[in-house]
Amino acid sequence: MNQSQQFLAGTLELIVLQLLQAEPTNGYDLTLRIQAISNDVLSVNAGSLYPALYRLEQRGLLRARWSLSGTGRRTKVYSVTAAGRRQLAEQRAGWEQFAGALGAILKVT
């Protein structure tokens, strides 16, 4: 196995909300964008992504609509709702606070 895998609990929701707020898209393209934007450092498998999308939709944080893609395919596009934007702002603030605190600790010599 040429990868060591580390599960980063709690970050998938944040990643999905952030990327969909920037640009609504479908599940498949979202997996590609996560890989591309993180320079292949992060990847999300379908087994985690789709349940997360449905859960966020169920909680009213995402909205889904079917539309035709450029290639004429019917595709399900997800976008962030107003409640989703509020949730994202809260989660981002929490994550930034945590990252800042951890960064300060890791500088201790």
Added chain:
Amino acid sequence: MIDRAWLGLRSALLRRRLEREMQEEMQQHLERSTERLMARGLSPRAARRAAEREFGNVAWLQDQARDARGTAWLDAVIGDVRFALRHFRRRPVTFALRGLRGGVGTRQARGGSGPGDHAVGRVNGVLPGSLQSPAGAGANPVDAAAGVSARGRSCAGVVMNEKRSSFV
């Protein structure tokens, strides 16, 4: 609160449509993965196989998705009712006697498995802890194996790659 209740009701009412849409969405994901891998030089057959491996177990994934939509318990209840009706049609007298003796409950108390157990496990997944049945705890071994919590809230699933993958 009202929005959440409405979304839950909508999921229950549109269950069949949402189910079709989920299958269509996952099918498309597989098709696009296959096309991407074919563009990298794999044969159509090898690309499809690789895409399926990459995607994972479709049946398990769809089960997880139903849990996430909050309709898995309804599917389980409908499955149980159909199971009961089939038995009733075949052996109405036996069915009635077992019903009087609390047949399903007896089977669960013995630690056996059946559709009733499945429903308890599913319903437990959507109930607050204090309302859950101990008989249903851990009733779904697949969930436990995947490290997904009973309430399906775990967001694990982001993988950090130490080295860049040349294939995915």
